[in-house]
Structure formats: structure tokens, C-alpha cells
Amino acid sequence: MKLKDFLYFNRSDRNIVIFFLTLLVVAGTLVSYLGCETDTPLALAPDSLPTADSARPSNRRAATYYSDQGGYYRQDDVRRPERFAFDPNTADSSQLLRLGLRPWQVRSIYRYRAKGGIYRQPSDFARLYGLTQKEYRELEPYIRIGADYQPAADRYATHHEARRDSLKPTYPAKLQLSQTxxxxxxxxxxxxxxxxxxxxxxxxxxxxxxxxxxxxxxxxxxxxxxxxxxxxxxxxIHDKPAKIAVNRLTLNQLKRHPYINYYQAKAITDYRRLRGPLKSLADLRLLKDFTPEDMERLSHYVEF
The missing domain is CATH 1.10.150.310 (Tex RuvX-like domain-like)
Known part of the structure; x- marks a missing residue:
């Protein structure tokens, strides 16, 4: 039998063969394309090329690519530390992380504050575990300890002189001879x-x-x-003194006046009870409890 007899197919068989050959070509093309895309370094991938947006300033470091025996891998973006004034006694976790502190250092600060620890001066922050001298030198100019957390002795020392001066007695200026x-x-x-x-x-x-x-x-x-x-x-003296209603006050009310004692007050109430209201101080002159001096002084303070 000749070779062409083996290669001869009828029309239906030939269509099937053509279909499978086409399928194999498509599959090979896909495998080849996917294999090339996998082997392409990430640094050369189209979406990693610089764009207008990526050229803008950012607080993140540019992505870095490393090779390992012909392969490439991409390191995660690292946020650049920011520098701004902060109080380690009140700064929250987001602020501390923005300063460049590691998460475990932030947790250490929170535990220290929860136990009642206080940063009273910038140098106290240098004791943070894992903080290097270089990092502390960079952070030190931005540490601001609030007044509520500063030592009370500093406030006393600052204001001691002023307080001591304020305790000195002050004397009012005296009147001149012609002043009244x-x-x-x-x-x-x-x-x-x-x-x-x-x-x-x-x-x-x-x-x-x-x-x-x-x-x-x-x-x-x-x-x-x-x-x-x-x-x-x-x-x-420009104004006259206030007067008391001698006919209406009780014994206790009368004797509260410096010029009326208990016996004089009782004499007045007895007179009113037995003889009726007083009409003038002349009614009291017959009473043994009142002297002429008493009558003179009372004349400025009683009314009828």
C-alpha cells in the first residue's frame, strides 16, 4: 500500500483534523504568551512605568525591585517618617506611626501611659525601647511636653519670686492735711x-x-x-444718721442700739405699756435711767 493511501482522509475526517490542529495552535500561542508575561520583570511591566500621577510628591518611598537568580520581586512601599510637633503624653497611634515609630514601639508607649507613666521632659522619650540615637536626635526638636505634664517644681521656681512679691503688704497712700x-x-x-x-x-x-x-x-x-x-x-459728715422708731420697737430691738442699755429699753417699754406712746424725749427726763448726756445722744437717733 502506498503512503498516500494512509494520508488520505475523507472530507469529514479532514475537517476534524483541521479543527484539532487549529485548537493546538491556539493553545500553544496562549501558553507562549502567558509564559512570556510571567517571566517579564515587574520593573518593566507597563503599569509600573512612571505616570503623571506617580511623579507627584508623596510621603511614600518609591517601590524597589530586587532580582534573585533571574527572578524579580517587589518590596512593599515604606512610608517616609514625617516631622511635626507632638506630645508623647497625648499623641495617638496614628501620629506616632507617622513619625516613623514601629507598631510595637507605639504599643510600648501606650502600655507605659496606661500604667501612669509620664514623659516629663524630652529626654524621657529617649528611654523608649528600640529607639536609636539617630532617631531620637531627629525627633527631639519636635517633642513638646504640655504644661500639665511638666514638673510642679518648675512652675514653683518660675513663679516663686512673683508670688513672693505679691504677698508683700501694700499700703494705701495716706491723705494730705487738707484732705477729708x-x-x-x-x-x-x-x-x-x-x-x-x-x-x-x-x-x-x-x-x-x-x-x-x-x-x-x-x-x-x-x-x-x-x-x-x-x-x-x-x-x-454730710449725711444725718438713721433714726429708730422708739414707739414701735420691742425691748430686744431697742437694746441693740449702742446708746440704749437693757434697763433703759425696759423703762421705755414700761412707759409705753402704762402711759401710752412717747411724744418726745421730755417724757423720759423723769425716768431715773436716763441722764442728760443720754438724752443728748439719743436725740440724734430717735423719732416718735
Missing amino acids: IDLNTADTALLKRVPGIGSYFAREIAHYRQRLGGFYSADQLLEIDDFPEKALSYFV
Whole structure:
């Protein structure tokens, strides 16, 4: 039998053979194409070429490719450390990571703070485990310790002189000989400007004035124990003292006035009970509890 007899196919067989040959060619082409794409270094891949967007400034380092016996692999992008002011006592994890610290260092900082640890000065941050001298030198200018975390001794040392000066007593300028103040309206600060009057006598004047209802004469100040007589010339009186309704007050209310004692108050209430309301101080002159001096002083403070 001749060779051409073996190669002879009918039409249907020939179509099947052509189909399988075409399938083999397509499969071979795909295998060849995929194999070439796998062997191509990543650095030469079309999508790794520089573009307009990749040329913009970024805080990430450019990707680096390494070869190993003809193969290539790509290192993950590494973020460049940023430099900005931070307080290690309050900085959160995202800020610490942006500074270039490793995650395990950030966890160490969080554990230290959770236990009550405080960074009181920049040099305390140098004790962070794994931090190199180079890294600390780069971070040190940006460390800002908040006032709440600084040693209290520093604040005391800073303000000690100012506080000590503020504790020094200050004395008001005294009045000149030609100057006077109103005895019934002056407050304690103004009273202390009178020569010879300090805090003690200023308080005594204000207290006695309140009990009386006001002064009718500066000489009444001499009723205060050891009051300096030389100070009287600096006082004037423009307003009359307040008066009490002698016919309406109870015994206890009457005896609260400095010029009415218990026996005088009882004499007044007895008179009102037995004889009716007082019409004038003349009604009291017949009572043994009142002297002419008492009548003179009361005349400035009672009304009927």
C-alpha cells in the first residue's frame, strides 16, 4: 500500500483534523504568551512605568525591585517618617506611626501611659525601647511636653519670686492735711488712707457705724477704745444718721442700739405699756435711767 493511501482522509475526517490542529495552535500561542508575561520583570511591566500621577510628591518611598537568580520581586512601599510637633503624653497611634515609630514601639508607649507613666521632659522619650540615637536626635526638636505634664517644681521656681512679691503688704497712700473724707459713706479702703488708721480701726469704724446707724459727729469715734484723736480732723459728715422708731420697737430691738442699755429699753417699754406712746424725749427726763448726756445722744437717733 502506498503512503498516500494512509494520508488520505475523507472530507469529514479532514475537517476534524483541521479543527484539532487549529485548537493546538491556539493553545500553544496562549501558553507562549502567558509564559512570556510571567517571566517579564515587574520593573518593566507597563503599569509600573512612571505616570503623571506617580511623579507627584508623596510621603511614600518609591517601590524597589530586587532580582534573585533571574527572578524579580517587589518590596512593599515604606512610608517616609514625617516631622511635626507632638506630645508623647497625648499623641495617638496614628501620629506616632507617622513619625516613623514601629507598631510595637507605639504599643510600648501606650502600655507605659496606661500604667501612669509620664514623659516629663524630652529626654524621657529617649528611654523608649528600640529607639536609636539617630532617631531620637531627629525627633527631639519636635517633642513638646504640655504644661500639665511638666514638673510642679518648675512652675514653683518660675513663679516663686512673683508670688513672693505679691504677698508683700501694700499700703494705701495716706491723705494730705487738707484732705477729708465723709465718715458715714467711706469704705474700709478709704478709711485706711487716714493717717493713724489701719485695718483694725477701719473695721471698728465700719462696725460701730452700722450699729449706730451712722455718726452725727466725728467725736463719736473716741468711743472706740484707743482711737487716735489726731485722725478726727480728716473726717467730715454730710449725711444725718438713721433714726429708730422708739414707739414701735420691742425691748430686744431697742437694746441693740449702742446708746440704749437693757434697763433703759425696759423703762421705755414700761412707759409705753402704762402711759401710752412717747411724744418726745421730755417724757423720759423723769425716768431715773436716763441722764442728760443720754438724752443728748439719743436725740440724734430717735423719732416718735
